[in-house]
Amino acid sequence: MSRDYEAEITRFFDGLVSISQLTRRLTTKEEQKQMEGKKAIFAIKGVNKTFAFEVRGTEIIRLESISGVDTVCWARDPQQFLEYCDRVFQDGDTTAFERALQRGDLILRGKHTIHDRVLWRKAFERLATAREAYTR
Amino acid sequence: MPTASLLAGLPRRKEQMRTLICSAIKGGVGKTTVTAGLGRALARRGYKVAYLDCDFFAPNLNVELGANGELTGTGSGQIIPVVTPEGFELVSMGSVYVPDQAVTLSEEAAIPQITELLRPGEIRWNSPDFLLIDTAPTSGAVIQASLNAPDLLGTIIITHPSRMARADLLRSLSLMRDKRIPIFGVVVNQAYWECLCGHREATFDLTPEDIEEACRPWGVEVVGVIPHSRDLAGHFDALAERVLVATPVVVPEEPKPSRLGRRLMDLVSKALERRGI
Numbered sequence: 001m002s003r004d005y006e007a008e009i010t011r012f013f014d015g016l017v018s019i020s021q022l023t024r025r026l027t028t029k030e031e032q033k034q035m036e037g038k039k040a041i042f043a044i045k046g047v048n049k050t051f052a053f054e055v056r057g058t059e060i061i062r063l064e065s066i067s068g069v070d071t072v073c074w075a076r077d078p079q080q081f082l083e084y085c086d087r088v089f090q091d092g093d094t095t096a097f098e099r100a101l102q103r104g105d106l107i108l109r110g111k112h113t114i115h116d117r118v119l120w121r122k123a124f125e126r127l128a129t130a131r132e133a134y135t136r
Numbered sequence: 137m138p139t140a141s142l143l144a145g146l147p148r149r150k151e152q153m154r155t156l157i158c159s160a161i162k163g164g165v166g167k168t169t170v171t172a173g174l175g176r177a178l179a180r181r182g183y184k185v186a187y188l189d190c191d192f193f194a195p196n197l198n199v200e201l202g203a204n205g206e207l208t209g210t211g212s213g214q215i216i217p218v219v220t221p222e223g224f225e226l227v228s229m230g231s232v233y234v235p236d237q238a239v240t241l242s243e244e245a246a247i248p249q250i251t252e253l254l255r256p257g258e259i260r261w262n263s264p265d266f267l268l269i270d271t272a273p274t275s276g277a278v279i280q281a282s283l284n285a286p287d288l289l290g291t292i293i294i295t296h297p298s299r300m301a302r303a304d305l306l307r308s309l310s311l312m313r314d315k316r317i318p319i320f321g322v323v324v325n326q327a328y329w330e331c332l333c334g335h336r337e338a339t340f341d342l343t344p345e346d347i348e349e350a351c352r353p354w355g356v357e358v359v360g361v362i363p364h365s366r367d368l369a370g371h372f373d374a375l376a377e378r379v380l381v382a383t384p385v386v387v388p389e390e391p392k393p394s395r396l397g398r399r400l401m402d403l404v405s406k407a408l409e410r411r412g413i
Contacts, residue, residue: 104241115209
């Protein structure tokens, strides 16, 4: 997969922060050291929360502890994950996230996963609106 | 070992809910229908009732209660329940899921979510008197996670009067015994249907009396017999009255053999083996 999802999401959704911004903002120095060599973290600023998942090449890496991030989303199958990204970010399918969770392709870990899942859906709705504006 | 009833001996702290789980290992016996009906009957008695659907794989309490809204969240990490048209608060994954997508996540993935929903403060309930929990039809880790609900007063077990359901009822009773969960009683659902002339016909191959007999050795009573009918309000009212004053029973653990007993069993077992029995 050569697509630059980070750039694409940035164009669609102004809440996105880059890996360097995210690491500076959300992690301690120790955690930043742990995250060295990791290619990208996509974070979508939700209604009140930031959600993060990390992509290293086509691999999705589960994030265990990033300060300030309550809920981490990870995928069993990176390829499926990228297809899911296509559906959300290209087709504007806001239910793709929920479907992937129901199938168990995506897994949420954290303290308030259901709360954050509900808010994340709202974020996707905003994403879809932003995408619509972008493609017009 | 009897414990206090739902009403007796329960000085309520502010914000304290009385939590009751409606359970059954067998699927399709009407857990959701009975959960909803019991809640409505408690509400008719002036109690404020909230519902939590812990059936993560096929949540339907939102359908039964006609709740169309979506769950929302507060900025401080709390889930805000959906309010049903009848005014009940409800948290069900049925209000989150995409309806035409099967839920195929593993039990391991579901358990942390159930634990999350049961954690005090995770849901912003509006001080209900009763929290009724609907569970998944399993004896696996998913229902065991539900049984860890804080301040859980106990369970009612729902069954059909059928041989298959009776087999699963015994498994349910043993699960509650092993987990030390007080049992408020057993509800025999879809027990019979009644035609317009008043004639009653059994729906399944057993009767409520057969179920009573199966429960007797466990010290557990049948607290409700619900027919197969569209008009069930009166039957759920009777069930609520019974459940409110029922004395829940913690079934005593099976006596475990002593060390001497185990040694004797080993000796007998080996002797039988030697004789090829």
